[in-house]
Amino acid sequence: MQAKMQVKLLDLVRQYEKMRDEIGAALDEVFSSQQFILNGKVAELEKRIASFCGVRRAVGVASGSDALLISLMALGIGPRDEVVTTPYTFFSTASAITRLGAHPVFVDIDPRTYNIDPAGVRAALTSRTKAVLVVHLFGQMCDMNPILRAASGRGIPVIEDACQAIGSAYRGRSAGSVGRAGCFSFFPTKNLGGCGDGGMIVTDDRDLAERARSLRVHGSRKRYFHEAVGINSRLDEIQAAVLSVKLRYLAEWNGRRRAHAAFYDEALGGLDGIVTPHAESNVHHTYHQYVIRAGRRDELMEFLRRRGVGCEIYYPVPLHLQECFAFLGGERGDLPEAERAAAEALALPVYPELTEQEQEYVVARIREFVTKRRGSAPDADKRMPSG
Numbered sequence: 598m599q600a601k602m603q604v605k606l607l608d609l610v611r612q613y614e615k616m617r618d619e620i621g622a623a624l625d626e627v628f629s630s631q632q633f634i635l636n637g638k639v640a641e642l643e644k645r646i647a648s649f650c651g652v653r654r655a656v657g658v659a660s661g662s663d664a665l666l667i668s669l670m671a672l673g674i675g676p677r678d679e680v681v682t683t684p685y686t687f688f689s690t691a692s693a694i695t696r697l698g699a700h701p702v703f704v705d706i707d708p709r710t711y712n713i714d715p716a717g718v719r720a721a722l723t724s725r726t727k728a729v730l731v732v733h734l735f736g737q738m739c740d741m742n743p744i745l746r747a748a749s750g751r752g753i754p755v756i757e758d759a760c761q762a763i764g765s766a767y768r769g770r771s772a773g774s775v776g777r778a779g780c781f782s783f784f785p786t787k788n789l790g791g792c793g794d795g796g797m798i799v800t801d802d803r804d805l806a807e808r809a810r811s812l813r814v815h816g817s818r819k820r821y822f823h824e825a826v827g828i829n830s831r832l833d834e835i836q837a838a839v840l841s842v843k844l845r846y847l848a849e850w851n852g853r854r855r856a857h858a859a860f861y862d863e864a865l866g867g868l869d870g871i872v873t874p875h876a877e878s879n880v881h882h883t884y885h886q887y888v889i890r891a892g893r894r895d896e897l898m899e900f901l902r903r904r905g906v907g908c909e910i911y912y913p914v915p916l917h918l919q920e921c922f923a924f925l926g927g928e929r930g931d932l933p934e935a936e937r938a939a940a941e942a943l944a945l946p947v948y949p950e951l952t953e954q955e956q957e958y959v960v961a962r963i964r965e966f967v968t969k970r971r972g973s974a975p976d977a978d979k980r981m982p983s984g
């Protein structure tokens with residue numbers, strides 16, 4: 598038996614150690630200037646991200662959540678409007694909608710990709726639908742063409758929550774560049790993470806970009822003149838400086854994530870009770886998370902954690918079943934694929950700096966679980982006492 602190892606789900610220290618000097622220099626520039634809000638660093642990062650995604654405009658904001666909120670505000674979404682979205686995502690995809698008084702209309706997911714089902718989107722559109730907010734979950738883009746066809750026929754904009762998909766592509770088009778606007782998060786654990794919160798909106802739509810630029814500074818284009826009731830949501834110079842350094846490595850990091858995923862696919866494919874992630878052939882998947890399905894997910898998670906393997910459930914409760922959205926009337930059984938994913942999905946370590954030895958350890962522990970449990974029924978410990 599291999600000695601016990603600790604394999605974290607994510608270890609950002611390894612990344613930092615390789616770029617300590619570069620980040621130090623970037624931070625020193627900002628501190629030396631003592632200009633922390635909307636100075637040159639944010640504008641420079643906006644340019645770089647726009648060009649990285651192949652769009653004309655980018656607007657730095659305080660978080661991915663605010664990128665979503667401001668995009669919807671810029672589209673004029675408000676009370677009683679409907680926004681079609683997925684229940685299987687991080688919370689703020691839907692809270693951005695409800696904070697504006699609009700209603701999320703949850704559409705079930707495709708069980709193979711975990712992304713919103715395009716046929717479901719088409720069926721959910723009504724005269725009150727003001728936007729479709731899709732999420733490219735775990736680093737894999739949605740099947741955008743049928744979604745765009747369904748929405749644009751009715752003049753409904755599609756917004757991409759690309760917080761988990763920076764650097765991903767669909768039919769050669771970058772995440773964030775396919776819909777009316779794309780939203781990124783630079784939360785530290787994302788594929789491109791800052792040293793705190795940060796986010797960005799990317800778009801080719803000049804009006805939308807200008808409205809977003811105004812909304813992030815209290816709805817003003819000219820200082821102390823307010824055209825709209827905006828918010829305070831700026832990306833700060835320190836984040837932008839760090840992110841500009843890290844952006845240079847993003848393609849390489851995403852490449853490593855893909856290589857790690859290929860390793861797991863090979864080693865775990867075909868194991869009893871384990872389903873490896875499905876990647877569509879027309880998608881460049883960047884594996885923000887490497888998520889397997891396991892029939893006995895909770896047991897497997899416990900087993901792995903005890904043996905030092907970091908793993909996590911994304912997401913244990915689909916949004917239509919969250920307490921705060923009870924007023925929408927969602928019930929168990931409404932969206933069976935999202936509910937099943939919530940019960941079966943398990944994310945394994947896939948970060949770029951993960952070593953081969955660590956990956957082998959993760960694989961060996963999963964194999965051990967599968968072998969030990971073979972033949973024992975899922976409810977073996979709950980057998981009726983025989984008298």
Ligand SMILES: *Cc1c(COP(=O)(O)O)cnc(C)c1O
Binds near residue numbers: 660689760761782795
């Ligand atoms: C991280 C994330 C967000 C929110 O980003 P923050 O920067 O944490 O506000 C929104 N949607 C998805 C899908 C995310 O993964």
